[in-house]
Amino acid sequence: MTATAIDVETVPSYVRGAWWTPDPAGARGTEVHDASTGELLALVSSDGLDTAGAVDYARTVGQAELGKSTFHQRALLLKELAMHLNAQREELYAVSARSGATRTDSLVDIDGGIGVLFAYGSKGRRELPNSTVIVDGAVEQLAKDGSFLGEHIYSRIPGVAVQINAFNFPVWGMLEKLAPAFLAGVPSIVKPATPTGYITAAAMRMIVDSGILPAGSLQLISGSARDLPDHLDYRDMVSFTGSASTAERLRAHPQIAVGGVRFTAETDSLNAALLGPDAVPGTPEFDAFIRSLVTEITAKAGQKCTAIRRAIVPAGLVDDVVAAAGERIRGRVVLGDPRAENVTMGALASREQLDGVREAVQRMLAAGAQLALGSLDAPGVVRADGSEGTSPDGAFMEPLLLTWPESDADALHNIEAFGPVASVVGYTDVADAVRLAARGGGSLVATVCTNDPEVAREMLTGIAGHHGRVLFLNREDARSSTGHGSPVPHLVHGGPGRAGGGEELGGIRAVRHYMQRTAVQGSPNMLTSLTGIWHPGADRRFDAGHPFRKPLSELRVGDAVRSDLREVTLEDIAAFAETTGDTFYAHTDAAAAEANPFFPGIVAHGYLLLSWGAGLFVDPAPGPVLANYGLENLRFLTPVAAGDSIRVTLTAKKITPRETDEYGEVAWDAVLTNQDDELVATYDVLTLVEK
Known part of the structure; x- marks a missing residue:
């Protein structure tokens, strides 16, 4: 498919308080297509964008404007913004559908992002002082007569938060990073992934039109921003979500490696779901495991950093798990264009993404995996008009389950097919299950389905150090749980090792990520004056x-x-x-x-x-x-x-x-x-x- 630069709209950037697009006579942008039909939607280009000017605008105008408000005042602005976006969700759903996202997928992305704004709007007022400094911990007496004290405070970093997001959550990815940075008082520059950045831009236009956020507090770069780290220094922070290879390139950038730029990453993750030996077919725990597995390989077409990639089950239950998951998929999953009625699973975000997933599956098959459910052939789908057939230009793929005769195959624990794909592998005992989960090399989340406290305790002590979050599902919480793949703003999102080693969210913990902890020493009167909190010994x-x-x-x-x-x-x-x-x-x-x-x-x-x-x-x-x-x-x-x-x-x-x-x-x-x-x-x- 071809088009000239004037045939379709170029996704705009928003920098220095104004919308910006490249000169139409300049270089051609990257094409973005409808995930279901292949229709050309937009071009994306940042050719000629003044990234240094955007950084300077954030450090000057953004810092100055945010510095005029307290934590509580910023929290109220987040709440107001959440209410504004909440009233326009339907428009965002329509835009999101072009990426292959079903309405449920869009709820996770759009409503999830708005929910983060609401959460930080509330927590900021309940858990932070109505000031600009957070006191951390108790006062330390540094002199016998009480005249010299020390304590720790958090104050906002004096630069800009650069937030580089992945394609799979174009709204949530922006808002979940924006909320804690804004509450801390740090301006943000958002760089969304090109394939779905048009959805981020649509949300950004709603934010700008609302006039709620102070000048300079939020900017958007649509397209490449490879030179952006060149303009950062120790005052700034980069929060990255995406592939481990890109994260490593960023870590190696001189301004990050030696220049002092703060850096946090959330990257690849071969998350696991572990089925306890007590959770046999017919138990609520087995049913919860199957529901979770199927949900995670079909929601967002499996394009979630938190999706289940490895189902680790008792060796004698591998066939039962595959059969039960297959039955649930056949009974509940309708593959097709999300704009068609009754479709429950949409396309991958792009043809390029589809090719990448197929290539990863082929590598796994070559390494010994067996295709137990689904096919790599082009599937039949429901089209937008309700008719059925194939979609040659769409990025559709059936849910796939792989089994592995060799549970220690390196490919099982190293290759991530970022789509509707999961592997089912057997373990011999609980210690073996723990060992297999740890072979993921560090993950964002694991789910354990068991009703046996001793099994749960052994699994937790064995896998906690390898995971950022562990969800226990049993008959008591399976229905009320937010689920394996849903980070919540109250708890940290991140994981060690290949998962990036970073943290996001986690309530007020995330706000502190955008702040500097400083030890302050002085007299009781001086510390009282600096913090606004009376200290023993002060007047x-x-x-x-x-x-x-x-x-x-x-x-x-x-x-x-x-x-x-x-x-x-x-x-x-x-x-x-x-x-x-x-x-x-x-x-x-x-x-x-x-x-x-x-x-x-x-x-x-x-x-x-x-x-x-x-x-x-x-x-x-x-x-x-x-x-x-x-x-x-x-x-x-x-x-x-x-x-x-x-x-x-x-x-x-x-x-x-x-x-x-x-x-x-x-x-x-x-x-x-x-x-x-x-x-x-x-x-x-x-x-x-x-x-």
């Missing part, structure tokens, strides 16, 4: 009125109140024991309490002291404090006996306004001391306070 204000009378607009970190002493009596302890039913011997039996090495005799309940502490610091009249919603970091340090006294010192430690509500959270540093100023208890009181 406190006791003479500015009771802090519970102050709304957030007036309350300041360091505002404090110190109570008078209150004496504890035996009658108080006995009354609390009787009222609560907590008659533990340390509070009721003098002889037993004295025999305990921790207590001087009968002592007050810890929760009695906490209750008294609240009574000592609370201001009872209605005011800005709306509710107490918890305690954190509670420790009891010194027992309090009858005759001792306690007092509480309460200090505003951290103030977190909510962007969308008329109140915010305040964490108060609470310290209980006795009449000798010994520490009795330390904890944080959490309250909701009106703005």
